[in-house]
Amino acid sequence: NAGVMQNPRHLVRRRGQEARLRCSPMKGHSHVYWYRQLPEEGLKFMVYLQKENIIDESGMPKERFSAEFPKEGPSILRIQQVVRGDSAAYFCASSPKSKETEAFFGQGTRLTVV
Amino acid sequence: AQTVTQSQPEMSVQEAETVTLSCTYDTSENNYYLFWYKQPPSRQMILVIRQEAYKQQNATENRFSVNFQKAAKSFSLKISDSQLGDTAMYFCAFSGGSNYKLTFGKGTLLTVNP
Numbered sequence: 001n002a003g004v005m006q007n008p009r010h011l012v013r014r015r016g017q018e019a020r021l022r023c024s025p026m027k028g029h030s031h032v033y034w035y036r037q038l039p040e041e042g043l044k045f046m047v048y049l050q051k052e053n054i055i056d057e058s059g060m061p062k063e064r065f066s067a068e069f070p071k072e073g074p075s076i077l078r079i080q081q082v083v084r085g086d087s088a089a090y091f092c093a094s095s096p097k098s099k100e101t102e103a104f105f106g107q108g109t110r111l112t113v114v
Numbered sequence: 115a116q117t118v119t120q121s122q123p124e125m126s127v128q129e130a131e132t133v134t135l136s137c138t139y140d141t142s143e144n145n146y147y148l149f150w151y152k153q154p155p156s157r158q159m160i161l162v163i164r165q166e167a168y169k170q171q172n173a174t175e176n177r178f179s180v181n182f183q184k185a186a187k188s189f190s191l192k193i194s195d196s197q198l199g200d201t202a203m204y205f206c207a208f209s210g211g212s213n214y215k216l217t218f219g220k221g222t223l224l225t226v227n228p
Contacts, residue, residue: 031214033214033215033216035216040220041220041221042118042205042207042218042219042220042221043159043205043207043216043218044218045215045216045217048214048215056214056215059215089157091159093159095214103214103216104161105151105158105159105160107156107157107158108157108158108159110157
């Protein structure tokens with residue numbers, strides 16, 4: 001049973017480009033959470049999704065960031081027109097239901113904006 | 115809003131000795147969960163131990179145990195018989211009544227010396 005899979009592990013983008021981060025939840029998990037870790041900081045909640053629904057996006061910046069979790073395929077975190085301040089590690093977690101006590105994290109995607 | 119504070123940015127311990135990492139939190143909720151996560155250099159977020167606030171008994175997992183003081187809002191992690199593989203960042207995290215959003219502290223970098 002594969003764990004939460006995130007790809008790519010490392011992503012380099014120039015300022016102004018788009019970044020797409022993918023997360024495949026564990027088998028049987030229908031809930032996905034995205035967190036961002038800035039350098040020297042803990043993880044900060046961004047968004048919580050169920051299949052085809054955004055449940056809570058209170059931690060998402062209002063502009064340039066979007067997330068989806070389609071009926072088929074991985075969850076996508078999309079950052080448009082990236083800026084240097086977007087450089088961070090982005091983590092995805094999944095759970096079988098709305099219980100973070102059963103959430104498992106992926107290995108993260110490190111985004112570097114140059 | 116909940117906050118989690120880890121007052122020790124870095125700690126070190128000799129192999130086979132015991133070390134305690136501190137964590138305090140602030141919340142007005144009565145039912146919540148507390149967690150310790152380990153983040154080794156691989157960056158994977160690994161759940162070490164969790165505690166349910168309504169349980170008075172302190173959680174233990176092999177060499178890892180917690181000292182949960184609900185009135186003082188304190189949740190420290192004790193690592194016994196430290197091993198070189200315990201070297202990592204350790205994050206304390208809180209989840210309240212909403213039960214899906216984790217709030218993390220800034221972390222403590224633990225180094226186990228041979």
